[in-house]
Amino acid sequence: MKRTVFVSIVGRPNVGKSTLLNRIMGRKVSIVSGKPQTTRGCVRGIYTRGEDQYVFLDTPGLHKARNRLGDYMEAAAESGMQSGDVVLLVADVTRPPSGTEKDVIEYLKKSGTPSVLVLNKTDTASRETVAGTIAAYAALHSFDAVVPVCAKNGAYLNEVTDELSHFLRESEWFYPEDEITDQPMSTYAAELIREKLLRLLDREVPHGIAVSVEEYRADGRTGKTYIRAEIICEKESHKRIIIGSGGEVIKKVGTYTREELEKMTGGPVYIDLWVRVKENWRDSESAVRRLGYDKKNIEE
Ligand SMILES: Nc1nc2c(ncn2[C@@H]2O[C@H](COP(=O)(O)OP(=O)(O)OP(=O)(O)O)[C@@H](O)[C@H]2O)c(=O)[nH]1
Ligand SMILES: [Mg+2]
Structure with missing residues (x-):
């Protein structure tokens, strides 16, 4: 008997949502960096285990938009949150609940959506801190489960999937067994290039970058x-930084991306990178849309 559950992974920027997804999947589907606002759109990770299919949706970190790109990210995160049968709220265990987490909790209460709270980065917290954060969240909402984890080293991630298994419903799968993401390879390549940058x-330089695989x-x-990919940046001065002296930076971007893709495809990869300036593209509705951040695709 086949079963399925749709799980939306939401939370503030930089708490480790994408790291968590990649760890559960056992391979990278969503890019990760130490900088907030790494994920810009929704990335699906399909995890099939026996008769059960978990369809995860990694979303952009919830934050207040400051430009048109931010508007898109905000809309993607909101609609992503609303599309799940279950919300997996990821938070940093070393921090007390903030306004952002409280907003998510407000939505959970109003909609009655089941929820699992994942408190991440336990490697950076004492037992007392973990206990304190659990208590602070318990005072706000009765989550269906609360799981402290360390996504970085994979600790306790089985417990996350075990908790999510309670929400599986009898249903045909939405994706074939061997499909792991809905992201085309060309988009994944663009994302990897952006991750290296x-x-x-x-x-500010990497936040003003978009990558388009031509x-x-x-x-x-x-x-x-x-x-062949174009790296679009906001200023001439940024272009010089992206290229680096003697092309040092852009060469590294190409090498790191190539090495990662070669491991994945098992064959040789050739990458041709170009840098183009598009003044303040993040403030232009049409430029943002053309670079793939189109709200129309969210509402579909
Ligand atoms: N110490 C520690 N760091 C972690 C852990 N999980 C993730 N990180 C780090 O946290 C940073 C952010 O990770 P991401 O997975 O990109 O975070 P995100 O929530 O997807 O961020 P956005 O896409 O910007 O919303 C990276 O530097 C990760 O290596 C963890 O368990 N412990
Ligand atoms: Mg992310």
């Missing part, structure tokens, strides 16, 4: 993949 660059060719016969 987030990791290599400081301050050409993606995978040759089934030779196993070769060719990718």
Whole structure:
């Protein structure tokens, strides 16, 4: 008897939502960095175990939008939260509940949506802190389960899926058994390039970057993949930083992305990167939309 559950992973930026998803999946589907607002749209991770299919939705960290891109992220996170049978609220165990978590709890109460609270980063907290945070959340809402975890090293993630298993419903699967994400490879490649930039660059520069894959060719016969991508940034000064002296930074971006994709595809990968300036694109509705952050795709 086949069963399915849709799980929305929500929470503040940087709490480890994408790390958690990747760990549960046992492979990377959603990019991760130490900077907030890494995830910009919803990324689906499909985890099939025996007769059971868990469809996870990783969402952008909930925050107040400051530009058109932020508007898109906010809308994606909100609608992502509302699309789940269960909400998996991820929070940093070292922090007391903030306004953002309280807003999510408000939604949970109003909608009556089942919820599991995951308190992440237990490796950075004492037992007392963990107990204190659990108590602070318990005073706000009766979650169906509360699970302290360390997504980074994978501790207690089985408990998360065990808790979620209570919400599986008898139903045909929505995805074939071997499908792990709804993200096309070209989009994943663009995301990996953005991840490397987030990791290599400081301050505002990576937040003002979008990556557009202009050409993606995978040759089934030779196993070769060719990718041509454009890195769009907001200022000429940012372009110089992205290229780096002697092309040092952009070379690293290409190498790291290539190595990761080669491991995944098992064949050689060629990446051609170009940098283009599009002044303050994050403030332009049409530019944001053209770069793939289109609200129409959310509401579908
Ligand atoms: N110490 C510690 N760090 C963690 C843990 N889980 C995730 N991190 C780190 O937290 C940072 C943010 O992780 P992400 O998974 O990108 O966080 P996110 O919630 O998806 O962030 P947004 O996409 O920006 O909303 C990264 O540097 C992770 O390595 C954990 O269990 N312990
Ligand atoms: Mg994320």
